[in-house]
Amino acid sequence: MFPRNSWYVAAMSHELVDGGVLARTVCNLPLALFRKSDGTLGVVIDQCPHRLYPLSKGTVVDDGLRCGYHGLVFGTDGICREIPSQTEIPARACVRSFPVREAHGLVWIWPGDAALAQSAPLPAFDTGPGYQAGLDFTCLEPSATWGVAGPHHIAINANYMLAVDNLLDLTHTAFVHAATFDNAGVLDSERTIKALGDRQLVDFFGFKNSMSAPLRTGYMLDDAVPLFDNYLETYWYAPGIMILVHGAVAQGGDRETDGAIVLNTNIITPATETSCHYFWAQSVYRNRGEGKVRDLWDVMTRAAFAEDEETLRNQQANLEAFGSASLDDDVALVLKADKAIVLARRIVSRLTKLEA
Amino acid sequence: MFPRNSWYVAAMSHELVDGGVLARTVCNLPLALFRKSDGTLGVVIDQCPHRLYPLSKGTVVDDGLRCGYHGLVFGTDGICREIPSQTEIPARACVRSFPVREAHGLVWIWPGDAALAQSAPLPAFDTGPGYQAGLDFTCLEPSATWGVAGPHHIAINANYMLAVDNLLDLTHTAFVHAATFDNAGVLDSERTIKALGDRQLVDFFGFKNSMSAPLRTGYMLDDAVPLFDNYLETYWYAPGIMILVHGAVAQGGDRETDGAIVLNTNIITPATETSCHYFWAQSVYRNRGEGKVRDLWDVMTRAAFAEDEETLRNQQANLEAFGSASLDDDVALVLKADKAIVLARRIVSRLTKLEA
Amino acid sequence: MFPRNSWYVAAMSHELVDGGVLARTVCNLPLALFRKSDGTLGVVIDQCPHRLYPLSKGTVVDDGLRCGYHGLVFGTDGICREIPSQTEIPARACVRSFPVREAHGLVWIWPGDAALAQSAPLPAFDTGPGYQAGLDFTCLEPSATWGVAGPHHIAINANYMLAVDNLLDLTHTAFVHAATFDNAGVLDSERTIKALGDRQLVDFFGFKNSMSAPLRTGYMLDDAVPLFDNYLETYWYAPGIMILVHGAVAQGGDRETDGAIVLNTNIITPATETSCHYFWAQSVYRNRGEGKVRDLWDVMTRAAFAEDEETLRNQQANLEAFGSASLDDDVALVLKADKAIVLARRIVSRLTKLEA
Ligand code: FES
Ligand code: FES
């Protein structure tokens, strides 16, 4: 169960070179993504209507995607352009195609009702002044303002909401990421969770004046600095998009000019009920440290996300060992730290039910 | 679903040396095939009636097949000959055995009602003069008349009818075998399909005067020859036997004496619903070129059948990805090139329903 | 289906060092076993009540087992001791724990109704004078009386009753272990089977005066000795515990002082319906031959149990190939040699039904 009337990231632009074809499953739909030599993208169900061969095994030609079995060609609209063994093209010679858009280096597709896609804008958070301007995903584009590492793709063998849960309750960083972030401070932070509109949450973490060595290094905060201002704000957009904004500056300094500010974009797309795609990037405001902060966070987060991947895989496997495919929204033991999870799951359930 | 009252090739003779045992699944029946030291063949259900151990893990003794767990011995008739730990042999100490015949280097078994097997002849096509005399499978036996490569065995992870479809619509050779046969000529050939009796089809392909370089080489047709006579006739016998007769001769030449004539025997036997056995051989009439034509076609076809294996595996996996185990006979988009497939599947469905 | 109100061996003591955690499935229950630094053992369901993470991926702390995801700590009683992100501990913050005892180097757990465990003694056979004193499992503890090899653990992909059957019908040794024990004598032995109480069987084997070379070597019986007294007694305790007592002495010699006497302990614990744990050891009375007999039997039995493992795996796979998960108690062909199997399965069925 997933909300299907939503834009989902199915791929990163660089995965689809001109003439490239990619098989990818999104919301339980096996899809063939392809890019024509003119740069146009097509997304169709990965099943030829002739003998049901996977179209993703085909090749791109001028007119579209040619099936690898008997050579039928389908345009980006899914309509058959050519049947090599005969001249007439029957009306039923077509395959379902999906709305697709490309923005900020990402390929977004709409797996639901295509009629609703046209008027639906791509997801984006409200932006503000300074570093907040990057919240509309422009932070993913390398520029004078943003030093960017990524995007990267991780295949995770877990229901996508487990990965969303993971990001919505960062108390796990004290345990899962003890070896990387070592961030016990998150356990006794003061959290303020706000809903924005009908499918967004923001979670502000207030920290006591303490920070782990890896974080200090990441923010280029001198060991001698006794007092500092550090912050973490997480922005969630249903069902699977999150930007974590975090940073630190020595007390009395100016966030914008002196501190290190990192936007960590996380985009989680359901593959099947028990697997998901995880796209992520690190964007460093004003590329602080001339790439040094960006590279430190890229390396540290890559290690941390490998820990998350293992955690989520263990969790999913354990759900299956006990006979269920996914974690119920109303699991028995709900802690205070789960508040954002509870709110988010309620929103996703509502979106899913609306489509039922 | 398969017609079971039919002779199927379960193995090649050379797979069963004297004293040899072979596990093989045919029509969803796990079987143990064995050959006694006197050359006699036995085929029994691969399950000892005692503690249900696989008999194919046993050893051949003078009286039959000895179970590897507690040593019971079963004859080729499936009746128990010996129980090492006691003297009496209870009546129920027997295992289902199957009619078996050996001909032309192949082991044929009858997985259905044994009472019907005795009067049922082994499959064979009508023969004619010259090279057509080989259509009764004598072309599989090396002789002055036939240069033979094979038989070979390929295990294919696809429903057997997908493999039959593949052979019944050779337009796929233009795409699947572009790198091997490169035979685009098949796309605009004139085809004449005839039913013979109630379980055979013949498909004659009329070609325009064009031929790919690999085929020319295979037929030993000089590049300088501008006009030629080439032909392809395919003989199908329900459910899974096909001989493809093909060849070429320079215009004005004599097929029998100057041209290269190849009989490609293909025998497809269902294993499970999602896998099959593929036995194939190349027979070259009068061993044209003293083995050269035979070897060229053996090598080229081996490469092409690896392409088919991959294609069929992809197709089967895609059916399963979309939730079905096999391709329905009434798939939505039927092309003109599918005419033989439609006729053949109708015949096989009728044979299967007759047994239901 | 297994009787759950029984003590089962879940692990060997040496598998759980101080601070160690072990994942093990017993009677279809995925469990986390752990040992605190004070040596105390805990056994809990391998699923954190918070977000259902496997507790076996956690770490042992002073108070118990800490979950690896968000750090909750559970005591050996399954009650939560600590929630790092909050101070109150809700009542439902607990996980099912299981009675556990440790004896003779083995960890015994009670997967059924915990209320019944307290008054239930650990399994043990009646002991007698001399070597029979070891039948209460004290033979597993190395001492002046016992030379011990093991215990060892084998994971077997077969229903546990198939492994029990295997031990209850030793006629298989003539075939499965032809290369190791070569013990055809078992085929025409005279067997006397007696039930003791409501969950024990004893099976006495009377042999003719013959013995294979490997057994002779194992018992240190000189090749020149023409006549000897050899014996085999098997003690079974429902559902999966067996001690095989066997030995030999030259005719006229004294069993206690001159002969080699071996107690082979076998403890079979259900994992899932299609897999089990096999714990085994060799105990040699008075450590005959100063460790030589012990080592000979350890090596020979290790090889033989690899043969059993393969046999049981083949048998289980064949049951599944034919569509069933386990062997019915009323399999069609029952031989005389199956008498103990029939009696034992009747007892286990009764125990299982009692709990239904
Ligand atoms: S299956 Fe695609 S063209 Fe035939
Ligand atoms: S299982 Fe075949 S002889 Fe016992």
Ligand code: FES
């Ligand atoms: S899942 Fe165990 S502490 Fe959260």
